[in-house]
Amino acid sequence: xxxxxxxxxxxxxxxxxxxxxxxxxxxxxxxxxxxxxxxxxxxxxxxxxxxxxxxxxxxxxxxxxxxxxxxxxxxxxxxxxxxxxxxxxxxxxxxxxxxxxxxxxxxxxxxxxxxxxxxxxxxxxxxxxxxxxxxxxxxxxxxxxxxxxxxxxxxxxxxxxxxxxxxxxxxxxx
Amino acid sequence: xxxxxxxxxxxxxxxxxxxxxxxxxxxxxxxxxxxxxxxxxxxxxxxxxxxxxxxxxxxxxxxxxxxxxxxxxxxxxxxxxxxxxxxxxxxxxxxxxxxxxxxxxxxxxxxxxxxxxxxxxxxxxxxxxxxxxxxxxxxxxxxxxxxxxxxxxxxxxxxxxxxxxxxxxxxxxxxxxxxxxxxxxxxxxxxxxxxxxxxxxxxxxxxxxxxxxxxxxxxxxxxxxxxxxxxxxxxxxxxxxxxxxxxxxxxxxxxxxxxxxxxxxxxxxxxxxxxxxxxxxxxxxxxxx
Numbered sequence: 001x002x003x004x005x006x007x008x009x010x011x012x013x014x015x016x017x018x019x020x021x022x023x024x025x026x027x028x029x030x031x032x033x034x035x036x037x038x039x040x041x042x043x044x045x046x047x048x049x050x051x052x053x054x055x056x057x058x059x060x061x062x063x064x065x066x067x068x069x070x071x072x073x074x075x076x077x078x079x080x081x082x083x084x085x086x087x088x089x090x091x092x093x094x095x096x097x098x099x100x101x102x103x104x105x106x107x108x109x110x111x112x113x114x115x116x117x118x119x120x121x122x123x124x125x126x127x128x129x130x131x132x133x134x135x136x137x138x139x140x141x142x143x144x145x146x147x148x149x150x151x152x153x154x155x156x157x158x159x160x161x162x163x164x165x166x167x168x169x170x171x172x173x174x
Numbered sequence: 175x176x177x178x179x180x181x182x183x184x185x186x187x188x189x190x191x192x193x194x195x196x197x198x199x200x201x202x203x204x205x206x207x208x209x210x211x212x213x214x215x216x217x218x219x220x221x222x223x224x225x226x227x228x229x230x231x232x233x234x235x236x237x238x239x240x241x242x243x244x245x246x247x248x249x250x251x252x253x254x255x256x257x258x259x260x261x262x263x264x265x266x267x268x269x270x271x272x273x274x275x276x277x278x279x280x281x282x283x284x285x286x287x288x289x290x291x292x293x294x295x296x297x298x299x300x301x302x303x304x305x306x307x308x309x310x311x312x313x314x315x316x317x318x319x320x321x322x323x324x325x326x327x328x329x330x331x332x333x334x335x336x337x338x339x340x341x342x343x344x345x346x347x348x349x350x351x352x353x354x355x356x357x358x359x360x361x362x363x364x365x366x367x368x369x370x371x372x373x374x375x376x377x378x379x380x381x382x383x384x385x386x387x388x389x390x391x392x393x394x395x396x397x398x399x400x401x402x403x404x405x406x407x408x409x410x411x412x413x414x415x416x417x418x419x420x421x422x423x424x425x426x427x428x429x430x431x432x433x434x435x436x437x438x439x440x441x442x443x444x445x446x447x448x449x450x451x452x453x454x455x456x457x458x459x460x461x462x463x
Contacts, residue, residue: 045346049338062232064338067227085386111226139389139434140434142226144226169235
């Protein structure tokens with residue numbers, strides 16, 4: 001085969017590959033694919049929020065923040081930064097009952113990827129609490145959550161859940 | 175890794191894999207932190223960020239901290255609740271929802287009962303106008319507030335409920351981006367009141383708390399940048415928050431032990447004055463006052 005012929009063959013191959021790839025994406029996002037994506041939502045905001053309110057005592061509840069989780073086919077680590085102010089001590093109640101699987105959770109003083117980040121607390125339970133020590137000097141803590149890959153992901157199922165982070169503070173004079 | 179770069183890389187590797195006829199099954203349990211893991215995803219991933227998400231503090235917490243640091247009530251400093259109908263776009267309304275929330279907590283913490291009711295009315299009106307009427311429609315929150323106005327503990331609990339309903343509504347409607355606009359309004363109002371007092375009183379404790387607040391401006395700006403349907407108006411406001419942060423970080427010796435802690439003693443009187451003026455001007459623009 002001549003050089004021109006080889007070049008043409010390569011171009012055609014790349015073109016066909018691209019067309020095939022494009023059709024697959026179009027089919028999945030459009031309605032032409034018989035397989036429809038099913039979303040399974042496991043988040044239980046209201047019920048879990050009530051449990052957090054009970055657990056935060058004797059601290060004053062300040063806020064309950066939901067972190068929404070969308071499962072992927074692979075294991076992912078979601079990290080959440082929480083600002084800390086030095087006028088008070090904090091208690092956090094972290095609840096993963098709205099997750100369809102178990103998760104590993106860690107609280108660190110720096111983002112988990114940064115070398116030298118110190119683990120302040122960790123748990124594989126569905127709920128755990130953390131209180132900042134009185135001598136805590138950082139301006140943030142970081143909650144990282146390791147979420148396992150979803151075996152249903154490749155069957156057009158999208159599992160979703162949430163982790164609720166309840167924050168309470170003490171010694172605030174009203 | 176930059177989101178766009180990772181997306182391009184994902185597409186490039188997918189095309190490459192298909193072209194080469196790679197039939198090898200992807201790793202059953204790769205980890206997202208690993209850059210190689212990202213390229214196994216066929217669809218372009220738009221929502222993955224290397225930076226952590228950020229929990230915004232409540233306006234109540236900021237008001238309480240300032241109060242505990244010696245911030246007393248200054249009559250007439252808050253935004254006039256009668257101006258609630260002056261705000262037109264949804265962005266303006268959300269910003270002032272935050273401003274009035276800050277004023278509401280400031281008045282509650284300083285026992286200004288009648289003003290608190292006026293601010294809650296203003297917040298309710300803006301909630302109605304920004305499709306957040308569910309905060310007040312799911313129970314007699316406003317009526318309970320009026321009935322219990324003399325009981326600080328009850329009022330505090332009602333305000334927690336208000337905060338919770340707002341957060342829940344935002345989460346249920348996937349409106350997380352609006353939370354940052356509301357917070358941007360509450361933050362500027364809190365800083366305006368605090369800086370005004372700090373400049374006039376020289377309260378060092380309050381100055382420390384004000385400097386501490388600068389640690390969240392970077393996240394606040396990112397939140398504003400994440401808004402859908404961004405306009406020139408949103409970009410201009412965002413630029414002014416950035417200018418405040420840039421000025422603060424340019425002060426020699428202000429950077430503290432870690433990225434988000436600062437040494438407030440590095441600020442000279444002129445710096446506090448300049449910071450106050452920048453915050454005041456932005457607050458005037460937001461509140462149209």
